[in-house]
Amino acid sequence: MKRHLPRRRRTSVAAAAAVAAALALTACGGGDTPSDDASAGTAGSASEPLVISLDSSVDLLDAQAWRTPAAMVATGSLVEQLLEQTYDTDGLVRTGTTELEGALAESWEVSEDGLTTTFHLRDGLAFADGTPLTAQDVVWSYQRSLLGPGYVKALLPFAGVASPDDVTAPDDSTVVVTSSFASPLLAKMEAMQPLGIFSQATGEANATDDDPWAGEWFRENANSSGPYTVASYDPTQQLVLEPNEHYYAPEKIANAGVTVQFVSDPSQRALLLRSGELDLAQGIPLDQVKAMEDEDGLTVVSEPSNRLEYLGFNTAEAPFDDARVRQAVAKAVPYEDLVDQVLYGYANVSTGVVPASMETHSDDAGTFEEDLDAAADLLAEAGLPDGFSSTLYYKQSNAVEAAAAVLVQANLKEIGVDIDLKPLTDADFTQQTNARALPMYLNNFLGWGADPFYQMYYLAGSAAGTNFTSYANPDLDALLQEGVATTDEAGRAEISAEAQQVIYDDMPFVPVYNPAWTFVVRDGVTGLTKDNTEQLRLQYLTKG
Amino acid sequence: MTRYVLRRLGTSALTVLGLVLVVFLVTRILPGDAAAARLGPEATPEDVAALRASYGLDDPLLVQLRDYVVRLAQGDLGRAVSTGRDVGTELVARLPATIELALAALVVAVLIGVPVGVLAAAHRGRPADVAGRVYAVLGSSMAPFWLGLLLIFGLFSTWHLLPGPIGRLPVGTPPPPDVTGLYVLDALLAGDPATAGQALRYLVLPALTLGIGASAAVVKMVRSALIATAGTGYVRTARAFGVAPREVLWRDQMRNAMLQILTSLGLVLSFLLGGNVIVEQLFSWPGMGRLAYDAVRANDLEVLQGYAIVIGVLYIALNVLIDLAYGLIDPRIRLGGARA
Numbered sequence: 056m057k058r059h060l061p062r063r064r065r066t067s068v069a070a071a072a073a074v075a076a077a078l079a080l081t082a083c084g085g086g087d088t089p090s091d092d093a094s095a096g097t098a099g100s101a102s103e104p105l106v107i108s109l110d111s112s113v114d115l116l117d118a119q120a121w122r123t124p125a126a127m128v129a130t131g132s133l134v135e136q137l138l139e140q141t142y143d144t145d146g147l148v149r150t151g152t153t154e155l156e157g158a159l160a161e162s163w164e165v166s167e168d169g170l171t172t173t174f175h176l177r178d179g180l181a182f183a184d185g186t187p188l189t190a191q192d193v194v195w196s197y198q199r200s201l202l203g204p205g206y207v208k209a210l211l212p213f214a215g216v217a218s219p220d221d222v223t224a225p226d227d228s229t230v231v232v233t234s235s236f237a238s239p240l241l242a243k244m245e246a247m248q249p250l251g252i253f254s255q256a257t258g259e260a261n262a263t264d265d266d267p268w269a270g271e272w273f274r275e276n277a278n279s280s281g282p283y284t285v286a287s288y289d290p291t292q293q294l295v296l297e298p299n300e301h302y303y304a305p306e307k308i309a310n311a312g313v314t315v316q317f318v319s320d321p322s323q324r325a326l327l328l329r330s331g332e333l334d335l336a337q338g339i340p341l342d343q344v345k346a347m348e349d350e351d352g353l354t355v356v357s358e359p360s361n362r363l364e365y366l367g368f369n370t371a372e373a374p375f376d377d378a379r380v381r382q383a384v385a386k387a388v389p390y391e392d393l394v395d396q397v398l399y400g401y402a403n404v405s406t407g408v409v410p411a412s413m414e415t416h417s418d419d420a421g422t423f424e425e426d427l428d429a430a431a432d433l434l435a436e437a438g439l440p441d442g443f444s445s446t447l448y449y450k451q452s453n454a455v456e457a458a459a460a461v462l463v464q465a466n467l468k469e470i471g472v473d474i475d476l477k478p479l480t481d482a483d484f485t486q487q488t489n490a491r492a493l494p495m496y497l498n499n500f501l502g503w504g505a506d507p508f509y510q511m512y513y514l515a516g517s518a519a520g521t522n523f524t525s526y527a528n529p530d531l532d533a534l535l536q537e538g539v540a541t542t543d544e545a546g547r548a549e550i551s552a553e554a555q556q557v558i559y560d561d562m563p564f565v566p567v568y569n570p571a572w573t574f575v576v577r578d579g580v581t582g583l584t585k586d587n588t589e590q591l592r593l594q595y596l597t598k599g
Numbered sequence: 600m601t602r603y604v605l606r607r608l609g610t611s612a613l614t615v616l617g618l619v620l621v622v623f624l625v626t627r628i629l630p631g632d633a634a635a636a637r638l639g640p641e642a643t644p645e646d647v648a649a650l651r652a653s654y655g656l657d658d659p660l661l662v663q664l665r666d667y668v669v670r671l672a673q674g675d676l677g678r679a680v681s682t683g684r685d686v687g688t689e690l691v692a693r694l695p696a697t698i699e700l701a702l703a704a705l706v707v708a709v710l711i712g713v714p715v716g717v718l719a720a721a722h723r724g725r726p727a728d729v730a731g732r733v734y735a736v737l738g739s740s741m742a743p744f745w746l747g748l749l750l751i752f753g754l755f756s757t758w759h760l761l762p763g764p765i766g767r768l769p770v771g772t773p774p775p776p777d778v779t780g781l782y783v784l785d786a787l788l789a790g791d792p793a794t795a796g797q798a799l800r801y802l803v804l805p806a807l808t809l810g811i812g813a814s815a816a817v818v819k820m821v822r823s824a825l826i827a828t829a830g831t832g833y834v835r836t837a838r839a840f841g842v843a844p845r846e847v848l849w850r851d852q853m854r855n856a857m858l859q860i861l862t863s864l865g866l867v868l869s870f871l872l873g874g875n876v877i878v879e880q881l882f883s884w885p886g887m888g889r890l891a892y893d894a895v896r897a898n899d900l901e902v903l904q905g906y907a908i909v910i911g912v913l914y915i916a917l918n919v920l921i922d923l924a925y926g927l928i929d930p931r932i933r934l935g936g937a938r939a
Contacts, residue, residue, distance in 0.1 A: 106770045112893075114682055122681070274683060290682070291693065291885035292766050314770055318883045319892075322748075323764040326756050330763055332770065452896060482681075482898030 101298065102597035104312035105580070108324050109591075110338025112317035113294045116285065117273040119205030119249050127248070129294055129315055132593045133277040133285065134251020135159050135303065137174050137193065137230070138242060140587055147356055147576075149595060151586040153414065153505075155246050159188065159280070159303060160230075169237025169542055170215075172245075174230040181301040182254045183279040190224035192280075195255035197222040197232070204270030207249040209520070213509065213539070214241035236540040239547075243504040247588060254278040282308045282594035292317060296593065309582055309597045328353070328575055334598055335576045335583075337591075340454065341399040347575050356583055357401055359412045360572040362501040364402075364456075365514070366447075366463065366565040369494045371525035374445070379437035381562040384495075386430035387466045390423050394568055397458045401573050405566035408514060408558045409507045412569075415551035416507070420559040423566065431470045442471025448487070449497040451478035456497045459567070463497075488523040498523070499570070505587045507551045508538040515558050526563030607922060611915050618911040619671060623664055626900040626907075654680060654901070667904075676905035681897035686905035690887055694909070695780020696767060697886035700809065700879070701871040702781075703802050707810025708867060712817025713860075719818065720825035721848055731818055738815025743874075747808040747881045754804060762801050764882040769797060805882040809875055813867050820863040824856035831855070858929050865921035869914040 109125035118130035139158035142149040157163065160174040180188035198219040200207050215234030216222065223231050234241055244250055253273070261272035277285050283296035294315045298308045316333065318324040325343045328336040329350070339347070347353045366388065368375035375381055390404040405423045409416045434442060447463065449456040457478060464474045474495070479487065487493050500521065502510035512535045513519045517527035531554060538550040572589055579599035584592035651657050654677075655666055670677065676687040719731030747764075754761045767782055768774060775786035775794050783802065786795035828834060829852065837847045876888035883889075887906055894902035 104771075270683070289885065290684075291889055292883070293770070316765060316770055316883075318765060319880050319889065320764070320883070323751070323881065323883065326751065327763045327765055330756070330759070332763055332765055480898060481896050486898075 101311040102309060102599070104314065105310055105334040105596050105598050106314045106316055106332065107335040107593075107596075108316045108318045108327070108333050108337070110321075112290065112319070113288075113315055114290065115274040116277050116288060116294075117205065117270065118251050118253075119200055119203060119207050120270060120274070125315065125317075128591050128593065129296070130277075131248030131251065131281070131590055132283045132296060132313075133279045133281045134196075134248060134253065135280045135282070136246050136248060136251045138163070138246040140243075140246050142584060147354070147581050147583055148358055149582065149584040150358070151505075151584075153243075153587070155242055158246070159193075159252060165242075170234055172232045172234075172241065174232070176228040176230065177303060178228070180280075180303055182257070183277070183284045183299045183301055184254075184257070185301060186254065186256060186278075188252060188254070188280055189227040190230045191227070192252050192255045193230045194222050194224045195258065196253045197250065199253060199258070199268050200250060203268035204266075205249070210244055210247075210249065210503070211241075213512070214238045214244055215540070216241065237542050238539050239542055240504060240506050240509060240539060243506060243587065247503060248281075248586075248590065252280045254280070283313070286312070290317075308594045310594070313593045313596065325575075328577070331577060333577075334580050335574055335596070337574050339575055341401050341573075344401065344573060344575060345399045352578050354576050354578055354580070355573070356576060357571045357573040358585060359403060359410075360501075360569050360589055361410050361413050361505055361510070362499055362570055362572075362589065363405070363408070363410060363510075363514075364459070364497065364499045364567045364570060365405075366567055367488075367493075367496045367498055367524050368564060369491060369525055370563050371491070372494065374437070374439060374443050375494060377437045378561050379433045380439065380443075381565070383430045383433035383437065383470065384467065384472070385423065385562050385565040386426045386433065387463075387470050387472070388423070388565055388567055389425050389462050389466045390567065391425065392462055393459050397455060397462065398568065398570060401571040402568040403571070405568050407555055408511055408566055409551060409555055410566075410569050413502075413505050413507055413510065415548045417548075417552035417555045419552060420555040425466070427466070427469050434470060434472075440471075442473065444473035444475070445494050446475040446477050447495045447497065448477050448479055448484065448493045450481050450484045452481050453497075455570070460497060489520075491523055491525045493523070496523070497567075501589060503588045505589075507547075508535055508554075511535055511551075511554050511558060512539070515563055522563075524563040526561065528557065528561065531557050531561075604923065607919055611919055614915050615912060616668075618915070619668060619908060620664070622904050622907040622911070623667055626904050627660065627663075650680075654678075671908070676908070677901040679894070679899050679902045681894070681899040681902070686901050689890060689902070690905050690909050693885060693887045693890055696884060697872060697875065697879070697888060699767075699781040699783065699802065700805055700875060700884060700886060701868060703806035704809035704813060704871045704875075705864070705868050707806050708813035708817050708871075709864070711811065711814035713821055715814070716818040716821025717825065717848070717853075719822045720829070720852075721844070723826060723829075728822075731822065735815045735818040735822075738811055738818070741812065743808055743812050744877050744881060746811060747805070747878055750804055750808055751881075761804050764804065765801075766883045766885060767798060767801050768794070769801070772797060805875075805878055805884055808881070809871055809878050813871055816867055816870075817864070821856070821860055824859040824863075825852050827859075828852040828855045858925065861924065861928060862921055865917050869917045872913055873910040 109128060111123040111125040113126040113129045114123045115121055115126060116130055116133060118134045121127050121130050136158050137160040138155045140151040141154045141156055143152055159176055159180055161177045163172055163174045165172050176190060182188055197211065201211060201219055211217070215236045215238055216232060217235065221233045225231060257278040258269040261269040275288065279299045282299055282302050284299045286295040286297040288294045295312070297312045302308060318327060321338050321340050322343070324333070324336045325339045327333045344355055348355045366384070368381055370376055394400065394402045394404055406416065407420050434440060447460050449460050460476050464476055467474050488496060488498065500514055502513060513521045515522055515526055515531060516535055517532050534550060534554045534557070538547060538554060541547050541550060572585055574583060580596065582595040582597045584595040586592055655663055674687065676690065678684065679686055679689065715731045715734060719728040722728050751764055755763045762769065772794065775782055775789045775791055778785045778788050782798035783795050786798055833851055834847055837851055875886065876892050878884070879886045879888035880892045887909065890902060891906040894906065
């Protein structure tokens with residue numbers, strides 16, 4: 056995967072660093088908690104506020120109930136978790152590692168059997184309104200994630216914490232989390248923003264009989280435990296975030312605020328970035344991103360991603376109930392052409408259900424290469440030498456999928472398979488995939504926490520709501536369950552490799568490519584931070 | 600007059616009822632289920648069923664219609680399935696942005712349309728007329744989306760004369776104190792000409808985009824209204840008495856054509872109110888049209904219904920107002936008077 060850092064950038068980064076250093080010297084005398092993270096750069100002396108535009112608008116402010124990708128990023132900055140991942144810095148980008156450190160929790164211990172985690176909260180924690188943040192708030196927030204209005208309900212149970220009674224607070228600064236099996240995934244989840252901490256007092260003050268978890272109130276408001284508070288929010292226009300003065304680690308807020316501007320048209324977003332009205336933009340059409348690489352004043356930041364674009368089948372119905380037919384389609388996908396022509400290079404050809412950038416990825420399962428002869432042979436073997444016809448569905452709103460579908464259609468025609476293309480509205484697509492009603496469809500998936508078992512379970516597990524293929528393999532389910540509950544690295548790698556092989560052989564969907572994590576910024580913008588769920592962490596952004 | 604007003608309001612109420620029925624039925628025909636979309640893929644079928652039930656989506660159609668009409672009568676437009684927000688509140692909050700844009704577009708349409716139409720009519724059959732008609736054809740056949748892109752490209756991106764498509768005010772500028780919701784007006788009322796100027800600058804591009812398309816209709820209508828008066832007896836008489844053609848045009852023809860022009864402007868305004876979904880989307884303009892656009896994508900029937908009904912009611916109300924204005928403008932019409 057390439058990252059594009061043309062030479063002129065170095066000077067601007069250097070200049071930004073110099074400005075930042077000067078600011079740090081002049082503006083900030085009180086850096087009494089120096090950051091241990093050099094790339095936060097302007098620690099304690101926040102850079103100017105930034106104006107950014109993401110690929111969607113922020114539909115609501117509840118970190119457990121958001122719907123749009125931009126809302127996940129924005130709401131994540133209104134809550135802080137017990138734990139936080141550490142980051143590796145490479146150029147402009149800081150990437151989350153699998154090492155965790157305490158956030159609201161100062162320290163934590165895991166029992167020998169791995170089933171009980173005890174967290175000790177820091178002293179003096181507070182919400183944005185100044186009220187103290189205690190262990191009771193953590194219990195309430197975790198219970199809210201299990202029972203509340205959000206759709207993160209499946210998150211904790213996947214790591215063995217299924218009952219609200221599994222989270223307790225023996226005293227104000229201690230939280231005990233009990234799980235039914237030991238899993239390294241639990242700690243990763245505890246560092247994820249949807250499991251950030253809400254104020255119980257605020258929640259209860261705004262709860263009603265119909266709405267015991269105050270979903271209404273938290274939809275439009277926040278009492279933040281995270282780096283920012285909400286200065287103003289208009290769901291059609293913008294969300295203005297200001298630093299939270301009660302945040303536990305003010306030195307981790309590198310800017311003086313972030314405005315998330317909702318620009319609905321991607322091309323207009325590109326124009327506004329070019330004109331300097333935006334400092335950072337996401338979701339710009341990729342042909343324009345390509346052109347921006349050569350434009351003065353702009354920097355394209357593109358990192359490999361675990362997001363997986365896949366071609367799904369309905370394995371319950373002919374002809375896709377035959378693994379050979381699915382294999383044949385997999386051999387007819389023009390992988391390289393898709394990456395070059397549709398994604399302008401901002402993607403990697405798929406390396407499997409567990410991408411190469413995710414732990415325990417196995418190279419042995421099999422490769423993804425276009426081979427039309429082999430595809431035709433497989434079809435003949437499956438008793439369909441003359442091919443068949445079917446329909447390929449995709450989301451109308453996704454221009455990349457629309458273009459990809461055309462290339463897939465052309466290639467399948469070569470082996471006698473006639474494909475109609477049919478775009479659906481987002482809501483219709485969601486409904487039809489949920490109903491397992493589509494024979495073939497393009498879709499994408501991003502597993503939370505970059506965990507291989509989470510990834511495989513939610514794509515191919517028989518009970519997973521996001522497995523739209525109707526594929527159900529009890530052996531694979533057992534294998535994945537075993538993997539989730541295995542803590543030693545060698546064991547995890549072995550089980551993971553075996554599961555990857557099963558999924559490759561059965562091919563319930565074709566992993567097609569991994570679209571890159573791509574942003575375009577104005578020169579001087581630094582601190583782009585990609586956590587394990589590939590969310591942009593706003594607090595580390597700086598603007599020189 | 601009172602009787603006429605009452606009768607007019609009565610027929611409008613019937614029209615509104617018909618509108619509600621059509622909107623209700625049309626939105627039920629659309630495919631897709633917003634409940635499933637809202638709850639996400641991990642939702643259990645029970646969750647989806649519960650949400651559907653809470654919105655009454657499983658009731659028989661007639662029951663749904665009855666409940667809907669009853670709620671509407673109480674001023675309740677329902678709750679957005681996709682976000683849980685109150686539809687009425689959402690629409691009302693966005694109404695001023697839409698009205699401000701529509702009014703500005705109407706000003707553009709009149710400023711361009713009336714002079715061009717008058718010129719064309721005054722020089723009927725000559726080059727000025729041909730040019731006016733060509734403009735009318737081009738203006739009405741150019742998609743607002745395309746025109747908007749051209750204007751953004753020229754006036755913002757290339758020449759930097761006007762701000763970009765980022766909403767109603769520059770990022771970081773607080774909106775003026777809320778009186779009417781029209782930013783330009785509110786800022787002037789608050790004695791803040793700087794903000795008023797900014798709001799006006801941000802208004803120009805979207806208003807041009809909408810207004811140029813509408814001006815084509817104004818040209819055609821002004822031209823034909825004036826030409827229709829050209830053959831009347833009073834014009835011939837005035838001409839015979841040696842009154843200058845220009846004076847006849849403005850004093851006699853224009854005044855008599857005013858009624859028709861005014862009616863048509865009312866229609867243009869209602870078109871502008873409802874026809875700006877794409878323009879609002881293009882300019883990130885936080886009006887009702889943008890809400891409707893998002894609702895289509897999310898399959899949110901509650902919001903779509905609310906949007907269609909608010910726009911429809913505005914349309915009907917405008918028409919009533921125009922009818923009533925007739926009597927004020929044209930003394931020949933005495934509303935509700937003795938029938939012939």
